[in-house]
Amino acid sequence: MKNNIFISSLPGQTDYLEKEVADLGFDIVKKSFFGINIRGSFNDCVKLNLWLRTANKVLFELKSFYAPDANKLYREVYNFHWQDILPADGYFTVDSYVKNDTIKDKRFAQVKLKDAIVDRLRKEKNTRPDTGPERDDSSVYLHWSENKAVVYLDTSGHTISKHGYRLHPWKAPLIEALATSIIMGTIWTPDQLFVNPMCGSGTLAIETALIAINKRPGLMRSNYGFMHTHLFDVEYYKEEMINLKNQVKSGDNVRIIAGDIESKAVDIAKQNAKAAGVEDLIDFYTDDFRRTPLPDNEGVIVINPDYGIRLSEGEDEKLEELYQEIGDFFKNEATGYTGYIFTGNLKLLKRVGLRTSSRKTYFNGKLECRLAEYHLYKGSKKE
Template sequence: MANFTKKSSVSITCPLGLAPFLEQEVQDLGFTVTSKRETGIEIKASLNECIRLNFWLRTAHRVHFLIDERRIQTPDQLKVWIKKYPWEEWISDDGYFSVTSRVDHPTIENDQFANLIVKDAVADRIRFKKNQRPDSGSDLQKTVLFLYWDKNIARIFVDTSGESLSRRNYRGSGGPAPMQESLAAAIVKSTKWQPGQHFINPMAGSGTLAIEAVMQATNRAPASLRNNFGFMHILGFDDDYYQSIRDEAKRGVTKKIEGKFIASDNDPNAIIAAKKNAQTAGVDHMIDFETCDFSKTPVPDGDGVVVFNPPYGERIGNPDDLVPLYKGIGDFMKSECPGKTGYVFTANNKLTKKVGLRASSRTTFFNSTIECRLLEYELYKGSKK
């Protein structure tokens, strides 16, 4: 069986632009970052510690535990190397596993070819040792191996997450172009909002931003609704230890919080979907949902933020038709939100000029492959001195 207490290099992946937020999260959990890249970080951790990381990381996508690494120059060398490893200690002979990869090597034109080499080598090894071959395919619900092969350095990991950690399992319906939960969590972290302050989200869509804010405010573990991870299918997994992590997380949830969470949208179907998502997440009683034009969104007195995620003409809407919308957003923040901090998340720099406010900061994010900015506006009461 695999040793769940032995430490190894752990590569934690995230979407482009979220690595600084992921680094801070990992440090807050007590780990030291050993290396950084644009789409992730590396630390030293055990498989048991990977369980905790999977349960608590909000901006990560996957947690990869390094099994072995070698200099590999050809597909044949790859097959021999993988076949020598004792996979029977990791994968049940009557189990199921899949292989994903990221390969940049002159001998490999298609990553699927590399995946197939690894699959066959692992299965052949287990069949040789156990006289039975495990099933394999593309399903990420069981054991998942990840091959990273860059030039002549190959690394084989076990993916302790399985499906992306961005899938929190609370979002049943998202409407057009829903925002990934990991991106929403990073946007919330990027604002000046603090638990206890108001979080106002006009044009809320499926409610992801508001839900992620409530989950952060109440210290709810982002993976608390998930019941399947890659680590569960590794031989040696201790369910009692995993349940202790879940139980500890439940005890740490804050029941009552100050500040209002308000999510509005002029589309009744969007609000219905947002309410369902919040109900699944267990936070619907903490969010005030309003079906109204963004300009009619109630803004309570007190400190807080107003966060807009309007269409920007890439996936939804025609840029020329959106000029009045952006002007209206600026007018709303100036007239209804003094004393708050305003934010607009968009990929269209020309449209942001129509807001009519000077941004105090611009943070770069990527919505899938689309480069976006989160613009911050200090909404002063009266004149700025």
Template sequence: MLENKDYRLIVKTLYGLEEILSKELLSLGGREIQKLNRAVAVVGDLGFVYKINIALRTGLRVLLPLNEIQMETVDDYYDAVYEIPWEDLFDEGKTFAVHVVGTNEELNHSSFAGLKAKDAIVDRFRDKLGIRPSVDKHEPEVPIHIHISRENVRIYLDTSGESLHRRGYRLEAAKAPLNEVLAAGIILHSSWNGGMPVLDPMCGSGTFLVEAALIAHNMPANIYRESFAFFNWKGFEEELFVKIREGLLSRAKDYEGKFFGRDIDVYSLDAAAANIERSMFEDAVRLKRADFFEADPPAEKGLLLINPPYNVRIQADTHQMYRQIGDTLKEKYAGWQVFWITSDMEAIKSIGLRPSRKWNLFNGELECKLLRFDMYEGTKKLHKLNR
């Protein structure tokens, strides 16, 4: 079994969320935090591994290091995998899979590197126990990650299993659903503290609404998850896990504010209603079928989160839609703070508003811009004079 000591963990995230993830890890007790590309390194013990898997809003998976070598040959690579005491980490009855990122001169294809690592693990079990574990490439109980660079190989246990954006509350999806980690990251970018209502006027399956409710109630992001990969390790401390989970839940707080979700599509609203009910926030979220361009705001001011649909038929329609959204914001949403996520860099020019700030983000592999608009009555200059 793994020693309960400090490890230099690697927490994966989406590009553009590294700073927010670093702050999350610090607030949860992480040490020696270092921002990387689409990841953050942090030092913590096994209890910390349990804790951040349950609590993190902007982490995708938590990797625990097992071995690192400077390799020269394929044999060096095989030996580095083989020498890890796999039989002490998981039972032969558990399934595993190897996920490889990167290549080098000797390991010039990730499939080849994955096969060699699989062989080393199977050989180790066969030599030590006389039996081999099975591979399950789709839903392994023990996922293993290997990162290969020019000369360096790092071998990790994936402590999370399924990506942490799979919270457990969204079983119904509208078209092009927003990644939960990205949605939480956008809300945290806004520095919203629960002091004003939240509106998603094109809410789809309700991801923004549930993530905002989780933040407002200080609920752990993955409290609905039924499993993590570390459940399948030898030496998994269930009592410690339950204690940590209950400790995080004890920090939850009441919140009297409201969240408003609107969409013109009935199917999307049905999906949102099912997901919100599953998250147990149905009393806090008000859903309504409404056309953004015709409906009035639900309050005098608030936080508006908008992720316009991607499935517009032609580019000209996208420009027209963005122009209409911009006009509606100017006409009806004075006093609101708007955060707009889009992957259409050209259509941004048609909004007719100047963002007060921009961020580069990724929704999976899709490059996006996050735009902030502060909607004032009259001009920005007049607003400053009246303050």
């Protein structure tokens, strides 16, 4: 039997998630700003958690119902066969989105949800599970909008937007799923040179390497929410892990260059690349972005400079100079390449001084950002 599955994305990144899910052979039922709906089995949720790069959570619908108030919520949740889903002697956590006129604090709804599950398990099994905020075991999610409530199993547990290899962050690091969406928003293909000045902790370069060899996030993580339920099929999981390993490609032809002016950032990026198993696929350098080695006459350059949010006037002036210098670097040193700047400061983007061929919208947390594309032919025109 197939259930509704909601796969959440980072805000505004649904297009890239949709492509990933479709490439895995699933039909898209509905698409929204925050994710997509498909129909599938619990084993499909296992597959999605292991394979997807741009997702945030994979939620498996258990029950939807009319719930005008908390008492009705409790009764409907209590009447569900939780003894077939969650271990009575285990542990689970709850989370929610609640928009109901009778509920002033979503924590009250979460308590009612938790109590209903615990009471049902105690009745059926004469014991009760522990509960709390940790996401290392089972996780239940409530989406309650007006009078409609939907209860899901959160099959991910901890978010899958983090891919499990980043041991050390750097200043304002990109979350891995966002970095992947940025790469998918460029024209880069695995046979092209990828250059990443100002690499910071190396997330863009590392995700590029992982895409190039088709190494999926499931190979870098060992615990998911789906593992702590009665629905978990261990043999299916083992088969999928074998499939993940078998489709990893050789990195012989992968060409990635990444660097930063700060040696500590480069050291951190190297450690993260090693944790991801792609340290041999990235040529790291320590230098100013203006001296980035560009061995070919074509390729893709992606730069994620500081945004300058909430900086003082003097610092903002320095960033204006930086963005102008990036434009000069593109124009004078990167002829033949396609350049990209990812930024949350549209005012600074105007200082680049080159005509954009496209601008794509992203969100880094709540901050609206742009991925600006520049075709760097000779004589690039100003905007």
